[in-house]
Amino acid sequence: MQAILKDIYQTVIHSPHRTALIIASEEWSYSQLWSYAESYAQMLHDRSFAPGKIGIYTDNTKEMYAAILATWLAGRSFIPLNHKFPKERLKAIIRDSEVVSIFCLASSGDSCIELLPQEALISYNAVSVLPNNRLSATESSDDLAYTLFTSGSTGIPKGIPIGHHHLQALLEDMKERYPLGENDKVLQAFELSFDVSIACIFTAWVQGATLVVPDLNGITAINAFKAIYDHQVNFVTLPPSALFYLRRLKMLAMPLPWVTKTIFTGEALPYNVAEEWKTCAVNSTIDNAYGPTEGTVWSLIYALDELTEQQTINGLCPIGRPTKYIQMRIVNDSGEDVSHNERGELWIGGPQIFHGYVNQPEKSKEVVFQDSQGTYWYKTGDIVVKNQFDQVVYVNRKDNQVQINGFRVELGEVEHHLRGIIKSDAAVVLAHENKGVLELFAFVQGSWDEQTLLNEMRLKVPGYMVPRSIFALDELPVNTSGKVDKTLLRSKYLHHE
Amino acid sequence: MNNEQIFEKVNGVFRTTFKDDTILVTRETTAKDIAGWDSITHLDIITGMEEAFQVEITGFEVMNLNNVGDLLDLLAQKMSE
Missing domain, CATH: 3.40.50.980 (Rossmann fold)
Incomplete structure (x- = not known):
């Protein structure tokens, strides 16, 4: 039996009646x-x-x-x-x-x-x-435990196989960092297709804690809040954008004094979001957890403290330091380590790193390699900097990947499908912050009906990849380099959204 | 405003939110029944209802909405207050 199952089995044998799972009003021991x-x-x-x-x-x-x-x-x-x-x-x-x-x-x-x-x-x-x-x-x-699929820039989703030994390495860190037991209730408010769910489920179960799952339809953030409130959940993991909904619906005034640990993940964490959460979860410590699926959920974690505010870049909290089994390098375009305070791409290595995408050897070769010691490394594409406190801070992406509601989206994949529908290359997709939430907006050339295009897109990609609006223009504007003028599109069409 | 008028107005908000003139919700409709009904569109639906019916819907009321029928009942109750 795999080690993870053995850990769970210990609770089955020694505390069979302990609650393992709460969904809605139903419980399972x-x-x-x-x-x-x-x-x-x-x-x-x-x-x-x-x-x-x-x-x-x-x-x-x-x-x-x-x-x-x-x-x-x-x-x-x-x-x-x-x-x-x-x-x-x-x-x-x-x-x-x-x-x-x-x-x-x-x-x-x-x-x-x-x-x-x-x-x-x-x-x-x-x-x-x-x-x-x-x-x-x-x-x-x-050794394979699960395979998750994530957005691919060429229009084909990328399969990321994760083995038991990868997950076991993560969970060893989780058990040391977040010791849990019989009296702990752990929130699981993520779709199973999003790997944070895996971390929530097994961090709880390998330690004999109770997993609490809200309804994932409708506004998940609201349902999650209801679950935290109704079941007095003390261990909470949320995407920062959840607070946008909670704020908008005036829920942050409700105190949640029983919450002792909050992990924000899936998106960059603005410092003011963490501060706002503290007004509600007054007794909670807050961690910012970072990691691509390729590195098995989380690779770096930062615990917020009184020095956090002075460590932000663009208002964002640091992503901290590597977890127990993660090695890290910050490199320039030549793959050489940058000096302290210099920006570079984050590479992560160690037993949590996957070995390559399903059936995509060329794509795998671009981002995964083994060093002379046999250690696997993944080039994250995230540009980061290490600050004077030795904490890593996320700066931006190297490519066109964005996080929409916690989900990884390659703008190229959205464009690929849109171009397939209009049977032309004249389509561009931009990510734009609208009312505090990052959303996608598309522009196509020609007299297209927006509703038709949106309906077609809904048949091809998940909801979070369907643009909020699609603007049909007589002609896409181009800049002096002959490329689509995205700056102009933003200022002209997205400014007032 | 009678129930039929409320229902028509509610359908209008859904059609605007999803940019789809063919949408026809029923009392039993849930988020599972309409492609693209996620957190963002759900918030748009709630905001759209607040504007269309000139009412304020709280987070706790949102938490207890399980289908369109619950929403219709909530709107009818708020308009009668």
């Missing part, structure tokens, strides 16, 4: 969670699927969480299939990654049958759950 996981794993054995990965349709139910463990108990790995993603994107993910079966609710079966044949679907409702099944977990021949 560790014993129940394990029984369901074992039964689903047994079903995977019985169905004798061909070698391959197991898709988990993100119903966001208790059963979905048990299915995660089931795939590992059966010696398989999982791929989250986000039900909010367009079918075409899910089909591309399945094709690219050899998914042989999908766990789903019976009510999601109609959606999943478009992805794989009926015989490849496992409906939770069809599994007989036996208590104390005590299945002997299958030793997996490979």
Whole structure:
């Protein structure tokens, strides 16, 4: 049995009635969670699927969480299939990654049958759950734990395979940094397709804490706040943009004195956001956690303190120092280490670093390499600087990647799909801050109907990648270099948004 | 304003938010039923309702909205106050 499962199993054996999971008003004990996981794993054995990965349709139910463990108990790995993603994107993910079966609710079966044949679907409702099944977990021949797909600039999502040893390295840091136990309640307010969810789930479960999951439809930030409030959650992880919604709906006046730890992640953390949260979560310490999915959720973490304000750059908090197993370099364009206070690209190395994208060897070669010691390194594309306090501060991106509501988006991928729809290269996408939230705006040349283009885009990309507005112009303006004049587009069309 | 008028106005807010004139919500409609209904559009819907009906909706009221029916009931209650 993998080490992560062994850790969880300790609680199953020694404290079987302890609450493992709260979703809405329903609870599961560790014993129940394990029984369901074992039964689903047994079903995977019985169905004798061909070698391959197991898709988990993100119903966001208790059963979905048990299915995660089931795939590992059966010696398989999982791929989250986000039900909010367009079918075409899910089909591309399945094709690219050899998914042989999908766990789903019976009510999601109609959606999943478009992805794989009926015989490849496992409906939770069809599994007989036996208590104390005590299945002997299958030793997996490979180390793979899960594969997540992220935006790719060429229009093809990039699959990032993460092994158990990668996740184990992260969790060893988590256990030391955030010791948790029976009385701790951990918020999990992220889609399973976003890797912060993995950190939340297993930081809680390997330590016998309770995972609290809000409804992920509607305004997630509001639902998360309700879960924190209703269940007195003390360990909270949120994207900074969540505070935009909480502020707008006048919720930050509600005190949350039981919150003792808050991790902001997924986006750069403005110092004023952290300060505002402190007015509500008055007893909470705050960490800013940074990391690309390629480095297994989090690679650098910064604990805010009384010196934070003087360490900000552009109002943003530092991202801190590497976690336990992460090595770090800050390099110039030639790959040489820069001196202190000089900006450069952040490279991260060590046992948390993935080994390459699924079926994209060329792209992998661009960003991943092994050094002479055999250590894997990932070139993050993030420009950072180390300050006088020896803390790393994020400055900007090297390329056209942005974070929309915590999700990584390559502007090139959005443009790729838009150009495919209009069958022309005359399309450009800009990220622009609107009312405190970063959003996408697109410009196309020609007499296109915005509603038609938006509808077409919704069929191709997840909601967070669909532009807020698409402006159809007679002609895209160009600057003296002959390139689309983005500055002009911003000032003319986005200024008043 | 009768229920039919409220319903028509609510549909109007949805159509404006999603830039889709074909949207027709029912009392049972939830975020799962409309592509692109995420945190940002949800906030636009709430703000749109506040402007269209000249009411103020609090965060706690938003937390208890499970479908369009709940929203209609909330709007009707607020307008009768």
